[in-house]
Amino acid sequence: QKEVEQDPGPLSVPEGAIVSLNCTYSNSAFQYFMWYRQYSRKGPELLMYTYSSGNKEDGRFTAQVDKSSKYISLFIRDSQPSDSATYLCAMIDYRDDKIIFGKGTRLHILP
Amino acid sequence: EPEVTQTPSHQVTQMGQEVILRCVPISNHLYFYWYRQILGQKVEFLVSFYNNEISEKSEIFDDQFSVERPDGSNFTLKIRSTKLEDSAMYFCASSGQPGPSSGNTIYFGEGSWLTVV
Numbered sequence: 001q002k003e004v005e006q007d008p009g010p011l012s013v014p015e016g017a018i019v020s021l022n023c024t025y026s027n028s029a030f031q032y033f034m035w036y037r038q039y040s041r042k043g044p045e046l047l048m049y050t051y052s053s054g055n056k057e058d059g060r061f062t063a064q065v066d067k068s069s070k071y072i073s074l075f076i077r078d079s080q081p082s083d084s085a086t087y088l089c090a091m092i093d094y095r096d097d098k099i100i101f102g103k104g105t106r107l108h109i110l111p
Numbered sequence: 112e113p114e115v116t117q118t119p120s121h122q123v124t125q126m127g128q129e130v131i132l133r134c135v136p137i138s139n140h141l142y143f144y145w146y147r148q149i150l151g152q153k154v155e156f157l158v159s160f161y162n163n164e165i166s167e168k169s170e171i172f173d174d175q176f177s178v179e180r181p182d183g184s185n186f187t188l189k190i191r192s193t194k195l196e197d198s199a200m201y202f203c204a205s206s207g208q209p210g211p212s213s214g215n216t217i218y219f220g221e222g223s224w225l226t227v228v
Contacts, residue, residue: 034216043115043202043219044154088154096167097142097206099217101154 003027006089006102014110019076023089023102026070030100032092033065035074037085038104044088048074079109113137115220117203123226124193132188132223134203143186144204144217145178147171154202160186193227200224 006023013019021035032051036044048063050056056063064073072091076083086104093100116135124130136143145157159166160178175197177189186205190197200222 036219041200041222041224043221046216046218049216090154097144097159098156098167098169099146099154100156103153 003100004089004091004102007105008103010106010108012108012110013079015079015081017079017109019074019079019083019107019109021074021076021087021089021105021107023072024070025072025091027091027093027100028070029093029095030091031094033063033072034090034092034099035061035063036088036090036101038088039085044090044101047087081109081111083107084109113218115203115205115218117201117220117223119223120221121224121226123228126195126227127192130190130193130197130225132190132201132203132225134186134188134220135184136186136203136205137218138184140205140207140218142166142206142217143178143180144206145188146202146204146219147199148202148222149196149199157188157201190225193225195227198225198227 004025035048037047038044050063050065053065053067060077062075086106088104089102090099118133143160146154148154156169158168158172175191179187202222203220204217206217
């Protein structure tokens with residue numbers, strides 16, 4: 001089983017809709033969970049950073065971590081065409097500094 | 112906002128040639144990383160570097176690769192004899208002290224796109 005699984009999409013939703021992006025993981029030692037946004041041929045840009053289980057909100061973005069289910073989510077409210085990008089979930093094992101990325105979900109917001 | 116800068120943005124090189132990719136991490140950061148992303152695939156960890164030595168490296172980071180912090184600002188990745196399969200986007204990243212496993216986030220540069228022909 002891969003360490004981090006993420007549906008690559010593409011996911012197309014109309015402007016203004018709520019977007020839900022998800023990842024599952026298998027490593028119980030993952031303690032830090034992140035969501036990055038990546039535009040084509042650009043570097044990953046940190047969107048959300050959470051520690052352990054719970055919710056974290058930042059503007060239109062909400063990150064949710066459920067460690068018991070090994071499942072994390074990113075919700076985007078009032079989606080905009082500028083949100084169109086690839087969204088990468090990422091996790092860190094508390095024992096080292098390596099980030100393990102999901103493959104990314106390509107998101108298209110249709111105007 | 113402080114950022115990680117990388118040069119060159121794109122390099123084309125012949126198979127077997129040496130390549131050096133350069134990075135200027137965020138100025139007060141002490142942990143440095145290289146990641147790579149082959150086209151269409153996930154971002155993969157290569158190496159982490161702290162206190163002038165490698166902290167961790169992946170199985171990808173074999174003897175063809177080396178990293179160096181030649182002065183107080185630059186952090187370089189050298190590929191000694193490039194192979195076709197080294198074609199990828201290489202991302203430099205940095206984080207504050209202590210490293211991300213203690214709560215500091217990693218910031219990525221824009222990437223250096225390497226094409227080996």
